[in-house]
Amino acid sequence: MADGSTPDMQVRTTCPYCGVGCGVVMKPDPTAPHGWRAQGDPAHPANFGRLCSKGSALGETIGPEGRLLHPVVDGRRATWDAALDRIAAGFRDTIAQYGPDSVAFYLSGQILTEDYYVANKLAKGFLGTANVDTNSRLCMASSVAGHKRAFGSDTVPGAYEDLDEADLLVLVGSNAAWCHPILWQRMQANRLRRGARIVVIDPRATATTDGIDLHLAIAPGTDALLFEGLLVHLAEAGRHDRAFVETHTNGLADAFAAAFARAGTIETVAAGTGLKAAEVATFFHLVAETERTVTLYSQGVNQSHQGVDKVAAILNVHLATGRIGRPGMGPFSLTGQPNAMGGREVGGLANQLAAHMDFTPEAIDRVGRFWGATAMAGKPGLKAVDLFQAVEAGTVRALWIMGTNPAVSLPEADRVRAALGRLDLLVVSEVIGSNDTLGAGLSGPAHVRLPAAAWGEKNGTVTNSERRISRQRPFRPLPGEARPDWWALAEVGRRLGHGQAFAFADAAAVYREHAALSAFENGGARDFDLGAHAHLDRAGYDALEPVQWPLPAGARRGRARLFDDGRFFTPDGRARFQVPGEPALAARPDADAPxxxxxxxxxxxxxxxxxxxxxxxxxxxxxxxxxxxxxxxxxxxxxxxxxxxxxxxxxxxxxxxxxxxxxxxxxxxxxxxxxxxxxxxxxxxxxxxxxxxxxxxxxxxxxxxxxxxxxVAVGFEAVIVGRALPDRRVLDEAGALAWARTTIEDGHAVLAAFPKLAPSDWPAFAQALLGCGADDLSDAGDPAEGLYRAAHVRDGRLIAAIAMTAAPERPGWAHLKPLLGAAPLEGRARRAPLASRAAGGGPDPGSTVCACFGVGRTPIEAAIRTGCRSPEAIGATLKAGTNCGSCLPEIRKLLAAERETA
Structure with missing residues (x-):
């Protein structure tokens, strides 16, 4: 095959999306879009062969489209040597003029642990700055802080096995059916097999609230109040584990007193959370009577100005009942990104050092000695939002962004994008050549653009939500001049005069050093310990099977659960109850923003x-x-x-x-x-x-x-399909009120809305959007009905087409997609792009419901009308819903709608 693979080879790797960390087997397939097809790894303990819609479609995302393939400096192609020299000189000069805190790094939960480790070593050990933060700050920081305050360490106590063994699963602020679908299927399987009950606490009804036992549509910001009330109720019901609390914890009296004062009765909790008293009582009773309870929480808890308090309230309940560290019970933080956990392990957050160490004098000394650091950072750095405000203020002058897009993802993103233009040096390591952070075109704000290795080309490790380390293995060669992120970081370290500290031969060498640091002067005092891998050779690294930490020297397997012995990582070995603050919204709606x-x-x-x-x-x-x-x-x-x-x-x-x-x-x-x-x-x-x-x-x-x-008043709706995208400037000049592009087979589609347009202007409008002249345009319109279609056909092949309808109608366009890749259109077929539907009269499949098998709404509705009366029957007929299951709530809604119609 073109990339050197053979049809019988396969590569076991790990999915690059959410924190579930599913194992993926990539197999060469000449019929697949880019020659490779993704399948679930049946041997991986995170997913046992299942993949969600995103994982199943991985083979469609590894093509060369839009890749950044060579370094760019000041808008011009450059060599790697020139780009790296520019970075090293920029850092050296910035530090000399403004001090080490004027330099910063912003990393990503999608880069590998090895990349994260080298970035933190370079910044915190040799540049002297702790301004190293990550987009994981936007999704997991409150869990980290909550764990450390209660346990003395950033430790997730349980494992995915607990989802199989629990009798009650409580999801807080989590739409797991969409965001962690493989884990959601495990929970559903437990429900069917063992009768486990499921409660979802979420202000909105989501796919996860479909068909569960109880949905608590809580008022925003009141999660902590609900769990404080639960803490009180459990005491009144005699469900506090007094022996565990007295032997292994501190601070329950203060936490309970605060909870009783705020949430002492079910009626008080109901009034404060916007729930009915009966709903609150049902939830409290379920938890009180079910020892094997797992509380799973995600962004609805973490992404809050009171996120740490919400986490604390959840942890307090599990500590008070002793429901932690044992099968089928415990608090469980569902990680958002594939390597948010791995970044936390190596100090990816600005307030941490590597190997789960904090900025204490002892840890600073320990890490500095291990690294042989020449400029060890001595205090925590700026967290993400503060970091970009420092960029705006001019106190951070040089910034290296790696694998993330903060001009879109950070709060007040317009301010962030403007701030990036003020930097003396902006370095962006990216896979693609265009995004909001890079800026459109080569004249954007990034001074240095580095072509990074993408998934499928990377070699390293990631850690999932249950502390399981898995390998990401390359199955494609590096394209163009793309290089691994750890390599680029190490090269800058060498150029700054620290060659010995960054003399990594490969990713395996980085991982060995990372593992060795975790065990250095540890002796069981710290939760994170990979001492068993401190001498792992290249062959062992390449063959590494998924394994949970801690894995101290001499251990053959990691621990599935921690704290089962009641020993925590606080100075006295006891867990600490926390007192959440008063529940309140960060800002309340008003007349201007209701x-x-x-x-x-x-x-x-x-x-x-x-x-x-x-x-x-x-x-x-x-x-x-x-x-x-x-x-x-x-x-x-x-x-x-x-x-x-x-x-x-x-x-x-x-x-x-x-x-x-x-x-x-x-x-x-x-x-x-x-x-x-x-x-x-x-x-x-x-x-x-x-x-x-x-x-x-x-x-x-x-x-x-x-x-x-x-x-927003809309004159007409339009869909433009083409082999290439219309320039956004053309869309803006045409007055688009809103537009969005999506990839289709053999091209792209743009869905757009426009103000009113006189029929006499339709042809010129279409020419501008389709990129053709009047001689190349075929069109047909009905001004009375507000319908217009036009096509750009060259040498018999469809280049682009537009379908327009007067609002509020939306134009049908499914029949246009196959025409882009069709053989030359001859005779009457040349008019096919101007029709309102395919020549054969087949139905529009409608919006996709099941992405795993590409099943649209129309065939599902047809199957329902012809006798399929259950999701199982639809699955047997169309396969929809039989893989990851995240479309099952939508299928059930279609079934319910048909029942109502009947």
């Missing part, structure tokens, strides 16, 4: 879509940015389902498609985080999120920002 904005992920996309956006399969489910609004709010603000709305506040604005959703909490709206200026117009939701953070963890509040909403 709604609360809640942000999050959707099922088939990842972060800013630089990878998932390349997949035609993943683009079919929800192809454009949207905002979910409760029906009563939609009526009040004059919004229509399928129309456009403008969200705004003093930080920014976005124009999004309206989805009227009964499951959305009244007074709140939900919008996804994935769209950027690189793939849509006016859809960067991070621009609206206020830069309000938890005072302990520094994690931003991303679930409750006040916003205003108003309808």
């Amino acid at each position: 709604l609360l904005l809640n942000t999050g992920r959707i099922r088939d996309q990842w972060h800013t879509m630089t990878r998932t956006g390349l997949s035609p399969t993943l683009g079919r489910h929800l192809p454009e940015p949207f905002v979910e609004v409760h029906p009563a709010d939609a009526a009040w603000f004059g919004l229509t389902d399928g129309g456009l709305a403008r969200l705004s506040n003093r930080h920014g604005a976005a124009v999004l498609r309206v989805v009227v959703a009964p499951g959305q909490r009244r007074g709140s709206v939900f919008a996804p985080i994935h769209w950027s200026d690189d793939n849509a117009g006016q859809a960067r939701i991070g621009a609206l999120v206020a830069a309000v953070t938890d005072p302990i963890s520094g994690q931003p509040e991303s679930k409750a920002t006040p916003v205003a909403i108003a309808p």
